[in-house]
Amino acid sequence: MALVVAKFGGTSVASPERIQNVAKRLISIKQQGNDVVAVVSAMGKTTDELVGLAAALNEHPSPREMDMLLSTGEQVSMSLLAMAINARGYRAASFTGWQAGIITDDRNGVAKIVEVNAQRVRDKLAAGAICVVAGFQGISESKEITTLGRGGSDTTAVALAWGLNADVCEIYSDVDGVYSADPRVAPRARKLEQVSYDDMLELASAGAGVLQSRAVELARKFHVVIHSRSSFTDAPGTLIKEADPSMEQAVITGIAHDTSEVKITIRDLDDTPGIASQVFSALAGNNVNVDMIIQNTSEDGHTDISFTFPKGDLDRAQDAVRRLIPKIGARDYVLNENIAKVSIVGTGMKSTPGVSARAFGALAENKVNILMISTSPIRLSVVIDADQVDLAVRCLHTTFGLDSDSVYEEKALSAEELAAKAAKGR
């Protein structure tokens, strides 16, 4: 008998009908002889509605009161799910974050889990019940309700899986696992049977949206096996776990892409020490989440600095840059909103020379112009024109031997067709 923690997001519990489906799935896991703990998010748009109510009363609501408000969302979905399970003749009990012993620090809205004391959940499991726990929330030592912020429900699931010593943490979503590339872009992408924590973290931060980095980091720290799978099928998804040392690894695990960033170039700064520090302190002070950075220095002592960041930070970034330009003696800045980042990720890169050469070669052959480059020991990222993102992902996917024999969509285009299309589109 295994202990399974199964997490369902807001879309999976968005209506009574969908909650029924989740109940059926949990019962089926139970019927297979397992102990079952479900972790749920708030129903569909509930959180947005609550945020809207708060905004009508206070432009800057206190994080403490926001957590009081938002934590009701999961409390609603968890109790409804428990009722749905009961209605099918199975025992169930729901638990708020504090009842499930999700102990956090006291930073409302962005709390971190510091401890899991899930004795109540354990007792109910022993009594034969399916337990349903509110994701995204916990309680601080001073008994304040806290929420975990972005990725919170996945994080709750992983933490509970650790705290209960579960065999697996299943994370259900509308995709059936982790792919070697986004199948909507690269129709020959293949579903990966397993991915190492390190590769998953790089893929997630490079734009693969299946799992939250934060949850994967926690899973890595506590050796929790995550099973990323679909709420619509019974097919196995992808296991995220320690790299298996007994198996020979593929050099490259997958290709991720991200079109959610924009790029600013500040031109003709004085190339004096401390300039970069001034620029990025100002951006950080304005809450701009800078991703990639490039600095080019010319022979005459002038410098360009380019950096990328999420589209959502654009107003704050421009505000910071406009105030900076006179201070640092720069000429002006240029904004490029039409960029994409494509990343090649694989633990095998560390021991395999020539990956970047092969990547740049493939991109050059397909006339993809590289605007920026950054690397980690197991990742190579390039920033290119957004128009060429599909082409770049597909040619790299082919180059590194990731193509599957089957195609995801009938209407898939070859790399050549895509190149022609991109050229025409200009």
Added chain:
Amino acid sequence: MALVVAKFGGTSVASPERIQNVAKRLISIKQQGNDVVAVVSAMGKTTDELVGLAAALNEHPSPREMDMLLSTGEQVSMSLLAMAINARGYRAASFTGWQAGIITDDRNGVAKIVEVNAQRVRDKLAAGAICVVAGFQGISESKEITTLGRGGSDTTAVALAWGLNADVCEIYSDVDGVYSADPRVAPRARKLEQVSYDDMLELASAGAGVLQSRAVELARKFHVVIHSRSSFTDAPGTLIKEADPSMEQAVITGIAHDTSEVKITIRDLDDTPGIASQVFSALAGNNVNVDMIIQNTSEDGHTDISFTFPKGDLDRAQDAVRRLIPKIGARDYVLNENIAKVSIVGTGMKSTPGVSARAFGALAENKVNILMISTSPIRLSVVIDADQVDLAVRCLHTTFGLDSDSVYEEKALSAEELAAKAAKGR
């Protein structure tokens, strides 16, 4: 400096605009130099919506899960109210039932408060904050979230006022106090400055809907002064408190009426010992909330039993009676849905003979036929035809000297006009 507990019902917090109004009022109490604790119900129709969601998933949801679900309603309104107070520059903190130390027994859905440990609320008051507490909910000793059932938020307010040793428990609603009769029926009804706990309990159970009996009982037990007042005006309402021994009391405090009950008469039972017990055990077993009971015995050993109960229990009552009739050898039963109960309430009745004679005389003069009579030491209730209820309330109000000089509505009719109208309506 006084400590004021102020309770606002669901309609008072039904929208962001109304929550703003409550915030303004609390701040104004605070500005007058008081410490302020608000108790709130769920916003408007929230509870109904949650009940609807539950019903879509389970015909008989477990009381534990219902409490998990419903307790979110007050948690939403309390945090929004705290935000609204913050937005006006005042400190505020909201507390769930468990955070406010509302300790209950473990009967989910109908829990009774057993203890109040409001240290957290006291600490925040000392720090200058307006505290907002979720009504209707508490926590059992086994750390289960409980709800208090009908009248729960008023009860929370009274319990907190006791636990915090507050000077007054203000209960805000859409009426501005307790009247000597319903002013919509008796336009010469007067607002009462104060009412004793005993009179208020009799008035509440006789149909005066301002306050929940349960909260008044608790207030009587712990000597909490309730101030029933309007959320729309600053005018003082009615104080519910110990009877003031230094003042001469009016014989009659008020006239209450109730048109929410129906009457069943079971005819020609055998007049043998144990018959009544059989009848009312069967009704109780079917959850019929019986109010008044009358038994008439004829010379030939046959008996009629009549009883009244809430309209909502009608199906269950008829079901019980149909099964009873063959068992107890009764002939049949008659249902009367067109009845009203009118009650005369006043602690002064105890020491004043002749109240019932005067009441029956006034009703007879106005040709009001009495179907049933019941009494307590401080109450006389009669069941009459529903068509005559306005006439009965007005003539009793006049007879016992309760009429005010001013009238509530211009279109008020005299007792004679009403009698004429009722006669015509037949």
